[in-house]
Amino acid sequence: MANEDIFKKIIAHAKEYGFVFQSSELFDGLAAVYDYGQYGVELKKNIMDYWWKSMVQYHENIVGLDAAIFMHPNVWKSSGHVDAFNDPLIDNKDSKKRYRADELIEDHIEKIQNKIQKEVNKARKKFGEDFDEAKFRGTQPRVIKYTEQIVDIKKRMVDALEKEDLKALKQLIEDLEISDPVSGSKNWTDVRQFNLMFATQMGTTGEETGKLYLRPETAQGIFVNYLNVQKTGRMKIPFGIAQIGKAFRNEIVARQFIFRMREFEQMEMQFFVRPGTEKEWFEYWKEQRMQWHLNMGIAGENYRFHEHDKLAHYANAAFDIEFEFPMGFKELEGIHSRTDYDLSAHQKFTGKKIQYYDNEVNTGYVPYVVETSIGLDRTFLALLTAAYQEEKLEGGSERVMMKIPPFLAPVKAAILPLVKKDGLPEKAREIMDSLKYDYMCFYEEKDTIGKRYRRMDAIGTPYCITVDHQTLEDNTVTIRERDSMQQDRIPIEKIAGIIAERIRVKR
Ligand code: GAP
Numbered sequence: 001m002a003n004e005d006i007f008k009k010i011i012a013h014a015k016e017y018g019f020v021f022q023s024s025e026l027f028d029g030l031a032a033v034y035d036y037g038q039y040g041v042e043l044k045k046n047i048m049d050y051w052w053k054s055m056v057q058y059h060e061n062i063v064g065l066d067a068a069i070f071m072h073p074n075v076w077k078s079s080g081h082v083d084a085f086n087d088p089l090i091d092n093k094d095s096k097k098r099y100r101a102d103e104l105i106e107d108h109i110e111k112i113q114n115k116i117q118k119e120v121n122k123a124r125k126k127f128g129e130d131f132d133e134a135k136f137r138g139t140q141p142r143v144i145k146y147t148e149q150i151v152d153i154k155k156r157m158v159d160a161l162e163k164e165d166l167k168a169l170k171q172l173i174e175d176l177e178i179s180d181p182v183s184g185s186k187n188w189t190d191v192r193q194f195n196l197m198f199a200t201q202m203g204t205t206g207e208e209t210g211k212l213y214l215r216p217e218t219a220q221g222i223f224v225n226y227l228n229v230q231k232t233g234r235m236k237i238p239f240g241i242a243q244i245g246k247a248f249r250n251e252i253v254a255r256q257f258i259f260r261m262r263e264f265e266q267m268e269m270q271f272f273v274r275p276g277t278e279k280e281w282f283e284y285w286k287e288q289r290m291q292w293h294l295n296m297g298i299a300g301e302n303y304r305f306h307e308h309d310k311l312a313h314y315a316n317a318a319f320d321i322e323f324e325f326p327m328g329f330k331e332l333e334g335i336h337s338r339t340d341y342d343l344s345a346h347q348k349f350t351g352k353k354i355q356y357y358d359n360e361v362n363t364g365y366v367p368y369v370v371e372t373s374i375g376l377d378r379t380f381l382a383l384l385t386a387a388y389q390e391e392k393l394e395g396g397s398e399r400v401m402m403k404i405p406p407f408l409a410p411v412k413a414a415i416l417p418l419v420k421k422d423g424l425p426e427k428a429r430e431i432m433d434s435l436k437y438d439y440m441c442f443y444e445e446k447d448t449i450g451k452r453y454r455r456m457d458a459i460g461t462p463y464c465i466t467v468d469h470q471t472l473e474d475n476t477v478t479i480r481e482r483d484s485m486q487q488d489r490i491p492i493e494k495i496a497g498i499i500a501e502r503i504r505v506k507r
Contacts, residue, residue: 007325007326010384010385010388013402014384018040019039019043031262032262033263047383048267048376051244052267062242062271065221065225069214071213074349075220079342080314081197085313086193088102089101090170090173090190095183097182102157105153105178107181120137157169157309158310164193166191167190194250196250197248199211199214214248215248216249217266218243218266222241226272226354237274238281244265244376245265246264246265247264257381258377259378264376266374269373271369272367272369273370275366285372289335290303293332301324306322312336316337319334320335321374332375336370354366400457401482406462406503409461410440411440413435413442413499414463414464414465415442415444415467416467417445418466424467424468425445461482462481462482463482463499464479464482465477465478476490477489477495479495
């Protein structure tokens with residue numbers, strides 16, 4: 001199945017089974033804004049818990065924070081976002097579609113990379129076990145030519161972005177003969193800078209002084225609370241502050257479901273370190289964060305690191321963890337070395353000292369920061385992508401199963417009386433009442449048992465507990481495991497232990 005078709009199916013499934021709805025659908029929808037439905041909200045909450053525990057609960061030197069979305073407008077002047085949080089946009093005059101100029105160029109680079117990969121795959125097939133990929137990449141003329149092209153394009157793009165030379169950016173698009181992916185037209189407007197922050201008004205005067213921004217990243221709430229937390233928590237460097245919260249960006253191109261939204265949620269952690277140790281911590285967090293993803297049980301080949309070509313205005317090193325979404329490998333999380341950029345900027349702007357006195361080296365300094373920043377919604381989409389499975393079953397029937405890692409599944413166990421009579425619902429309710437205080441359970445007695453199993457498969461419920469007539473005689477039930485569909489008969493008192501074991505978070 002083409003990736004585009006899979007993406008469409010995932011989006012349709014997310015709606016049909018109450019994971020994600022278009023915002024304000026009743027009013028024809030609001031672009032790039034989404035609502036999470038009854039199962040979506042559970043999955044989202046479980047991802048948040050997993051992140052929070054792994055950051056705050058398992059690290060004695062990381063504490064949490066919940067800063068307000070509204071902040072003093074000068075925070076964003078001081079942080080550089082008012083001047084520099086821009087995307088270069090370009091319009092196609094024929095299709096009237098708007099694009100990010102740098103993304104058009106990156107997509108072009110990706111196409112050349114795909115050509116290289118094709119050559120490599122062909123050669124591997126031809127030479128079999130003797131194939132030396134590194135040697136092939138370094139000697140095959142076509143591959144060398146493509147690689148040089150990529151280096152040249154990246155250099156021109158980064159130069160243009162760093163110098164904010166919008167003419168050069170457009171020239172590059174024209175030189176590469178990049179066409180509109182929708183219409184094929186090469187009739188482009190000039191490139192313009194576009195600030196991504198949403199502004200709103202505080203109070204009723206309507207004057208410029210009341211202008212507020214909806215935060216485009218949660219990180220600044222952490223920076224402006226650095227002193228509060230460090231002092232009241234008596235925190236010693238190295239230490240971290242973690243936060244989960246909404247962020248808002250007026251994205252130019254927002255047409256990839258919950259991948260690029262205008263209102264989204266970030267899970268960010270700022271790790272404050274002694275200057276000079278930031279490289280070491282950067283490597284530590286790169287490895288830790290990749291492990292966090294792998295611990296979900298999704299195959300490692302779905303992830304890769306990508307080093308930034310152009311650094312954000314605050315960073316001196318940056319890697320993304322990319323995930324293979326249906327539209328290809330794309331950014332899921334960023335790990336950034338932000339130096340002392342933000343704290344120093346706020347110190348300068350406010351005139352208030354933001355220093356740490358380090359007793360170990362008997363000196364005071366502005367701490368350096370290594371940041372890990374992951375999109376909650378993108379993690380959600382990554383999970384849906386990895387989980388969505390269509391299966392042909394014996395006897396010719398089919399099922400759609402969401403192979404969500406059990407510890408993240410919205411519902412852990414469904415309690416299903418085989419029939420709606422003979423005292424089975426009452427017995428099933430007893431079991432439901434004994435389990436529901438420990439984890440999310442679902443009770444259902446409507447429809448055939450087969451249909452009920454399918455519905456639970458479709459939302460990723462790892463266990464179905466069926467109460468039948470034998471239950472009334474010997475206090476046993478059947479427990480059906482989602483992936484294998486295997487059913488075992490077990491005593492009622494063993495249910496809780498079996499489920500608890502399976503839904504434990506892996507570390
Ligand atoms: N504080 C650093 C920062 O905000 P970023 O790379 O701009 O860095 C971090 O964003 C993460 O937030 C991204 O890796 C992505 O997962 C998520 N994110 C960014 N923009 C988003 C959007 N428009 N929709 C959904 N998630 C987004």
